[in-house]
Amino acid sequence: xxxxxxQPWPWYTSGAAIAFIMVLLLIFGKSFGFSSNLRTLCTLxxxxxxxxxxxxxxxxxxxxxxxxxxxxxGGVIAATLLKSEIPMALSQSTIDDLAKLNIIFDGQxxxxxxxxxxxxxxxxxxxxxLAGGALVGFGSRYAxxxxxxxxxxxxxxxxxxxxxxxIGFFTGGLVMTHFLLPLIF
Amino acid sequence: xxxxxxxxxxxxxxxxxAKSEAISWYRIQEMFRFQSFHMYGIIGTAVILGMLAVxxxxxxxxxxxxxxxxVLHDKDKSWSRYLIGGSIFGLGWALTGACPGPMFVNIGYGxxxxxxxxxxxxxxxxxxxxxxxxxxx
Numbered sequence: 001x002x003x004x005x006x007q008p009w010p011w012y013t014s015g016a017a018i019a020f021i022m023v024l025l026l027i028f029g030k031s032f033g034f035s036s037n038l039r040t041l042c043t044l045x046x047x048x049x050x051x052x053x054x055x056x057x058x059x060x061x062x063x064x065x066x067x068x069x070x071x072x073x074g075g076v077i078a079a080t081l082l083k084s085e086i087p088m089a090l091s092q093s094t095i096d097d098l099a100k101l102n103i104i105f106d107g108q109x110x111x112x113x114x115x116x117x118x119x120x121x122x123x124x125x126x127x128x129x130l131a132g133g134a135l136v137g138f139g140s141r142y143a144x145x146x147x148x149x150x151x152x153x154x155x156x157x158x159x160x161x162x163x164x165x166x167i168g169f170f171t172g173g174l175v176m177t178h179f180l181l182p183l184i185f
Numbered sequence: 186x187x188x189x190x191x192x193x194x195x196x197x198x199x200x201x202x203a204k205s206e207a208i209s210w211y212r213i214q215e216m217f218r219f220q221s222f223h224m225y226g227i228i229g230t231a232v233i234l235g236m237l238a239v240x241x242x243x244x245x246x247x248x249x250x251x252x253x254x255x256v257l258h259d260k261d262k263s264w265s266r267y268l269i270g271g272s273i274f275g276l277g278w279a280l281t282g283a284c285p286g287p288m289f290v291n292i293g294y295g296x297x298x299x300x301x302x303x304x305x306x307x308x309x310x311x312x313x314x315x316x317x318x319x320x321x322x
Contacts, residue, residue, distance in 0.1 A: 008205070009204040014207060014227045015227045015231040017197065019235040025194065026249065028190060028191070028194075028250060029249040029253065034285045035285040035310075038285060038310040053313075067191045070197075070198065071195045074199015074293060078204055079203070091215055091221045098211070098214060109208060114298070115296045119298050128280065131305060132302060132305060133304065133305020133306040135280065137313070138274075139273030140284075143269075143270030143274055144260065146285050147228075147286070148285075148286055152231050161263065164264060164271065168271015168273075169275040171268075172272035172278070173213075173216075
């Protein structure tokens with residue numbers, strides 16, 4: 001059983017599990033949306049005293065922070081108990097395209113060039129991660145949700161705003177991938 | 186103790202995202218280059234099953250564990266905030282390979298550099314909170 005779980009999971013298992021998680025949270029009386037946690041963390045850091053947007057009772061989001069804690073623990077379990085030794089089966093054309101940007105596919109989940117120890121020696125790497133994170137944080141609050149809140153919860157409830165947000169996600173993603181990444185790397 | 190179920194659901198989320206490689210920077214690049222069905226399969230399956238589940242929840246008037254009817258709120262009507270905000274999000278998603286959930290799963294997985302991405306995301310969220318009223322919504 002553990003052997004089976006250690007292998008990379010197919011997309012349909014993952015997709016079904018994500019839908020299950022969304023339904024489970026609805027049954028618990030909540031709604032699946034991860035990026036709200038970023039706002040709650042700002043409130044916990046004291047932002048509510050300065051800006052109205054962060055002035056709310058963080059305890060109403062305690063459940064979501066516990067979900068976040070679980071997500072971190074899930075990552076720990078996947079990297080230890082359920083760790084797979086099989087290199088990721090990334091498509092060859094992606095490997096070739098990234099090589100043109102001097103990003104080497106190392107078989108891991110994330111390139112060590114960006115997320116490994118090489119980063120510490122490069123201020124450019126830190127700026128990329130900080131700026132990228134800032135775009136995600138700013139954009140998800142501006143759009144009122146991220147992949148979980150819009151693409152999963154919103155589209156499941158046939159919300160036109162969520163479709164617009166997902167179109168935005170892909171517009172930004174395609175522009176970054178095809179036009180900006182060659183300038184950055 | 187009421188919180189344990191949320192931690193367990195979060196653990197399931199973290200394991201699923203990591204084991205299906207949805208937390209992978211490479212997989213997000215592959216998706217935005219249309220070079221594999223993998224990520225589309227994950228999102229597509231989740232959305233189709235999610236639509237079916239939400240339809241059934243509404244049809245059967247299912248109640249949550251507090252005994253209240255499950256209500257799904259409609260999102261506010263707008264064009265600009267979703268298209269502009271969504272595009273800004275997309276730029277960051279393709280650059281860091283992580284949306285908010287996977288950032289934290291990655292930290293658990295041992296990618297400590299993701300803490301820097303989270304710090305960026307918190308400052309982006311904070312910036313939005315400051316200039317919110319000056320932006321078109």
